[in-house]
Amino acid sequence: MTGSCFAERLARYVPLTDSEKRALERLENNPRDLPRGATITRENDNCDEMYVLRHGWAMSYLILDDGSRQILRLHFPGDMFGTSSAAFGEATESLVTMSHATLCPFDKQALRVVFDEHPRLAALFFIIAQAERVSLTDRLASLGRTSAKARVAALLTDMLVRLRFLNKDISDTIPLKLTQEEIGDATGLTAVHVNRMMRALAEDGLVMRNNGNLVIRDEQGLARIANYVNRYAELDLGWLPAPR
């Protein structure tokens, strides 16, 4: 037990040294409990913090001038988020919990220590940033070039793949904590149309609803119509610096 959710995540890629573990634990020595729907940061607020999510779900989003919302990413346990604070003094996105959640804020000074003293962790942070960038480019293609049905399918597939990565016990059933309105805001659709697409996916035998849970009945099929590429499979860590 490392006591650090984030260290556990990273340890799945490379065995960490004690010194590295201690450095990561320092990012999580200030956990905070929040109820569902709590605002963590609002866009444009001054913000020097980033977060590691220990329990629960969160999401980041943008509100446009006309009041519409674009959900940027869902955050699950072990995720580091709010990382744009590393580059900007003001939050570039709003962060909110989607369930009761425990999160660990840490400030940029803590990040400085990691970069200064732990080059291998720094490289891992960079790798994670690149993986998230790729995830965003995949979603860009999804919104820009695929149908409503495909976009919903892509969101659901991505949730399944990511949640299963965190919990190997998950096979085909995931909690669907999102309202259809939120699915719409993530996929660039209206809630009404999301409802129709969910029904269509169910009629195609791809998914099934089961009191609050979503059952993916045909993962291959869902991934296929979603144009989904599973990139979580493996990262290339061959170039990492020696640990300290």
Next chain:
Amino acid sequence: MTGSCFAERLARYVPLTDSEKRALERLENNPRDLPRGATITRENDNCDEMYVLRHGWAMSYLILDDGSRQILRLHFPGDMFGTSSAAFGEATESLVTMSHATLCPFDKQALRVVFDEHPRLAALFFIIAQAERVSLTDRLASLGRTSAKARVAALLTDMLVRLRFLNKDISDTIPLKLTQEEIGDATGLTAVHVNRMMRALAEDGLVMRNNGNLVIRDEQGLARIANYVNRYAELDLGWLPAPR
């Protein structure tokens, strides 16, 4: 003269030490000249390289199963691109030149040296990655939640802002090296509809075509209808480690 296009870019944020300059120059000691339209990398090809663009324009894109294309980002001189190689062994996107171009490939081993010996540069790389991530989230909101006209306006505004950042002489006129088909592939529209939107923007007095160049006649107005947020203005570098 540092001899490194990328070092010049970074030096605009922080004065670099000689040692840092030398490390960056090593990333560019293998320049390659390519004609317009040359493929640099194809999606799914094995790839251990990243690139610094010294002259010319390039772009990255994805091709979907149905053959449609999503352009992910335009790359201008001084940009580092193809960075997803840092995380993956296979290219996650295709890269192609949009003009005669000089680019400098470097491999992951070179990146390892930077992370190992130059924590401040590593932190800068991380900051740049975050800034690009934010740029992608802005585009996600653009594709997901704004009209065709707004998307085209956002692309044009972003090009103006980025090109002016590279060349202070640019005020309102930029070369438009993109075909309308390419603008469509970047914004998730068809070439035909891009044509209509360009005409609409011209009729609104926002832009003007001038033998291959685009004149932005009302930058404020264009940015407003685009829902454009200029985030290039300033990065927060307060937390950077000490240089080496």
Next chain:
DNA sequence: CGACCGTTTGAGTGCGGTCAAAAGAAGTGG
């Protein structure tokens, strides 16, 4: 029990796509 929120369904509309054709621009080779 009512108030509220989310889901579901229907009817009608419109934005952006599709198809088609012509005109213009830019290479390419003789």
Next chain:
DNA sequence: CCACTTCTTTTGACCGCACTCAAACGGTCG
């Protein structure tokens, strides 16, 4: 330099996917 091909832009007519508006239904919480 011209003839030819190919690419790009432009315009028109029509279509359909996803949006809008509206109403009913169901679950949940005070």
